[in-house]
Amino acid sequence: MVPADSGVGENPAAVARLDRESAEWLRALASTGPPREAALARLHGLLVRIAPGECRRRARQLRITGPELDDLAHQAAADALVAITGKLGQFRGKSRFTTWAYKFVMFEVSAKVGRHFWRHPSVPLDAEDWDRLPTHFGFDPARETEWRDLLGALRRAVDEVLTARQRAVFVAIVLNEVPLDTLVLELASSRNAIYKTLFDARRKLRATLVANGYIDDECSRSS
Amino acid sequence: MSGWTALDDFLRTDPRDVGCAKAMEMLHIYAELTAAGGPAEQRYPGIAAHLRACGPCGEDFEGLLAALRDEAN
Numbered sequence: 402m403v404p405a406d407s408g409v410g411e412n413p414a415a416v417a418r419l420d421r422e423s424a425e426w427l428r429a430l431a432s433t434g435p436p437r438e439a440a441l442a443r444l445h446g447l448l449v450r451i452a453p454g455e456c457r458r459r460a461r462q463l464r465i466t467g468p469e470l471d472d473l474a475h476q477a478a479a480d481a482l483v484a485i486t487g488k489l490g491q492f493r494g495k496s497r498f499t500t501w502a503y504k505f506v507m508f509e510v511s512a513k514v515g516r517h518f519w520r521h522p523s524v525p526l527d528a529e530d531w532d533r534l535p536t537h538f539g540f541d542p543a544r545e546t547e548w549r550d551l552l553g554a555l556r557r558a559v560d561e562v563l564t565a566r567q568r569a570v571f572v573a574i575v576l577n578e579v580p581l582d583t584l585v586l587e588l589a590s591s592r593n594a595i596y597k598t599l600f601d602a603r604r605k606l607r608a609t610l611v612a613n614g615y616i617d618d619e620c621s622r623s624s
Numbered sequence: 625m626s627g628w629t630a631l632d633d634f635l636r637t638d639p640r641d642v643g644c645a646k647a648m649e650m651l652h653i654y655a656e657l658t659a660a661g662g663p664a665e666q667r668y669p670g671i672a673a674h675l676r677a678c679g680p681c682g683e684d685f686e687g688l689l690a691a692l693r694d695e696a697n
Contacts, residue, residue, distance in 0.1 A: 402637075581680050
C-alpha cells in the first residue's frame with residue numbers, strides 16, 4: 402500500500418472555503434447555551450433519519466429485525482453525534498458538513514455490525530477448517546482434480562511464508578469468514594492495521610503461487 | 625466467476641491502495657464527488673482501489689452514497 406499521506410491528490414487537512422450552510426452548522430455547534438442545544442437537536446434529527454436506512458441496508462449482516470434494528474439505529478445515531486461533536490475541529494470544509502457528519506453514522510453502524518457477529522457465530526474464531534476454502538472461492542467440486550494442487554499450494558504458502566499474525570488474520574477472515582470489523586475488536590486492533598496485515602498476506606501468497614507456477618503473473622485462469 | 629478468478633482477484637493487490645485510515649478520512653469527500661457525478665475514481669485512484677478491495681470501507685462508502693442520494697430525492 403502507498404504511504405498514508407500520498408497518492409490521493411490532496412490533503413484533507415487543508416481548510417476549504419465553507420459553504421454557507423456548513424459554516425452555520427459549525428458556528429451553531431461551537432456556540433453555547435440554547436443555540437448549541439438547538440443545533441445538536443437538529444443534527445441528531447438528521448442522523449436519526451439516516452441511521453435506520455443504513456441499518457436496514459445491512460440487516461443481513463446484523464441479523465436482527467424490527468424494534469431491535471430500530472434501537473440499534475438510534476444508538477448508532479447517538480454515538481455518531483458524540484463522535485461528531487468530539488471531532489468538529491477536524492472538519493475542513495472539503496464537503497458539506499452534513500456529508501461529513503453522515504460518515505460517522507456509517508462508521509458507527511459498521512462497528513455495531515462487527516459487535517453483532519458473535520451473537521450468531523458460524524464458527525469459533527480459532528477454528529481452521531480448510532475444507533471450506535473451495536466453497537469460499539466458488540471452486541466446482543466436480544472439477545476438483547483441476548484445483549486440488551492449487552489449493553494445496555496455497556495452504557502450504559499460508560503455513561510457510563506468512564508471519565504468525567498474517568496467518569491468524571488470513572484464517573479468521575478467509576477460512577472462518579469473520580468480518581474484518583469483528584476481528585478488529587477481537588484483536589484490539591484497528592481496521593487499518595488488520596487490512597494492512599491481510600494486504601501483505603495476499604501479496605506474499607500471490608507472489609509465492611506465481612513463483613511456483615500455479616497462477617500467471619498477469620492474468621488468471623478462466624476454467 | 626470461477627474459483628480461479630475469485631482466488632486471483634482476492635490475492636491480487638493494487639499498489640495504489642491507500643489503506644483504511646486514509647480512505648475513511650477522505651470518504652465524505654469521495655462520496656460527495658461521486659454523488660455529484662464527478663470524476664472521483666480519476667481524482668482519487670488510491671481511494672478507488674481501496675474501496676474495491678476492502679469490504680468494510682466499501683460498505684461505508686455504499687451506505688454514505690445511498691444516504692446522499694436519498695437526501696437528494
